Amino acid sequence: MATSARERGIALRPHAKTHKIAEIAHLQVAAGAVGLTVATIGEAEAFVARGIEDVFIAYPLWVDERDAGRLLALADRARVQVGVDSAEGALQLARSLGPGAARIGVRIELDSGHHRSGVLPGEAVGVARAAASAGLEVRGVFTFPGHSYGPGAAGPAVADEQAALSAAAAALLDAGFSDPAVSGGSTPSAPLSSGDTLTELRPGVYVFGDAQQWELGNCRPTDIALSIESTVVSHRRGADGGPDRFILDAGSKVLGSDRAAWATGHGRLLDHHDARIVALSEHHATVEWPSGRELPPLGSRLRVVPNHVCMTINLVDEVQVVRDGAAQGRWAVTARGRNS
């Protein structure tokens, strides 16, 4: 991802909510990332405490005085930017920051078609002017083309992203805001985004890959860098002519429960591509096995790939690092659970 972004002249600012691990953040910076994207002040704190010097909280925060103090403490050690998507949010931020307002950069969030937070491109200048009047430094615009997650969805989403960002960036320039950052991207859309419009990309999931990206064709199973080692604990041979099944001791409390409508199951087996996880509860994955093939023995260990790896990382305290099949030690999931 770093190479591909560099070749297009786009800065890479990976979303660290996917991994929440300081060691991986430093690997990303070493590979050329300009800094990190995070979702919460707590995630920013976790990474700045571990030496990251540039963080963008890509979220329309509502900042009270306590959170303003946390942002200013971060700004003592790092370059800090946050998202805003309303004049009220910008005013609240500036009021809470007080005399330190200019120390925190703001970027205006756009809705480019995902229809979550963010303003329409035509509203960006209004929010930017409110922010600037309140004493904040406006640094650019950003969007998350979240509607890129789906079969055939990335191309149209990138067109939406480009249209929204270029319109808003042009309007900001016309209104006298110079050199705005123009930031977009998600793992499915990032390879398609053009450096003619974007100055920055914020993909997250690419760092590990997961079953969603595998099934969307955005990575191959051999690219996937995180899996859950699980044990076969129960067999259920096909009753009433049904398929053979078995139970793994990895459930939603480690895989997460995310399942898109187009997903073929609740995660995938990394080494058994024709198996499907047909049901998931907290500590059980029910695996349907190709009929006629012998079930893996009770006690055997299989690698499971979660549908959405961001959920798995947030459920574990540490990961085991493996290189060429050999354990290399453990990394702490430093920012796990930092929801605020």
Place this chain on the structure above:
Amino acid sequence: MATSARERGIALRPHAKTHKIAEIAHLQVAAGAVGLTVATIGEAEAFVARGIEDVFIAYPLWVDERDAGRLLALADRARVQVGVDSAEGALQLARSLGPGAARIGVRIELDSGHHRSGVLPGEAVGVARAAASAGLEVRGVFTFPGHSYGPGAAGPAVADEQAALSAAAAALLDAGFSDPAVSGGSTPSAPLSSGDTLTELRPGVYVFGDAQQWELGNCRPTDIALSIESTVVSHRRGADGGPDRFILDAGSKVLGSDRAAWATGHGRLLDHHDARIVALSEHHATVEWPSGRELPPLGSRLRVVPNHVCMTINLVDEVQVVRDGAAQGRWAVTARGRNS
């Protein structure tokens, strides 16, 4: 739940995976629980370390030597029982426990219609004999009627539970296994289970309630004891004639992503029963608001009830205890993340 079980002459052994909090476990024991149900050895360790003296790991564990050592260490401090659902699993358990095998009680898991782990009632005696021959003490049978979660599902699931448990318990008695525990129950089924068949109930969710139980009619919203305080961070007034929406800063990383087919949304607002959470991402809940009603102001705080509270508890390190609206301090989620 404790009163209702006592009135039916059934022992209550609440499933502590729902709360994972030592203080709540002790409240349950003080109210009459005979001990706890847990899902993993790690959960058992967390509670025994905090003074719980009777734990049943209701899961068909595959126990290696390391885990056998953990079970025997638990047995030094508490009465310990585990689930088995195969002769191979029982033999593996006995082999790993070695001379300590008789210190760990086993219960045979039955499939009563949920079709996850567990044997059919007619297979229970075979597993029990294998366990006893291997030196384990067979203490009874158990089942989880998980197919009780759904509109109108509890009644038929309780009939299935009763049929499976009574058949297997009778067969165990015939085969010379005396005084077997006969354990069932889930929050939806527990109020309907009869003391004529069951000796023990293992509901979990009842301790807090959640949006699923609210929507199934198993609790009222005023019974719900856990919610997530969240902040309105973004407004989206109805575009193209669509409904008004807003964004809360509580997403799947605190609510979890569980959503049954019959659920009306991704969680509920405790104080706004006609609002619906129509979309959820990691840090955003998109709330649809009744048209024509003024949106709650940006920055206002609303209480969200997760669909499935077991997921939320496993995502947080502590809870704020509130009585009559006043903060009483915090409780640590002692067994969070103890997946193995």
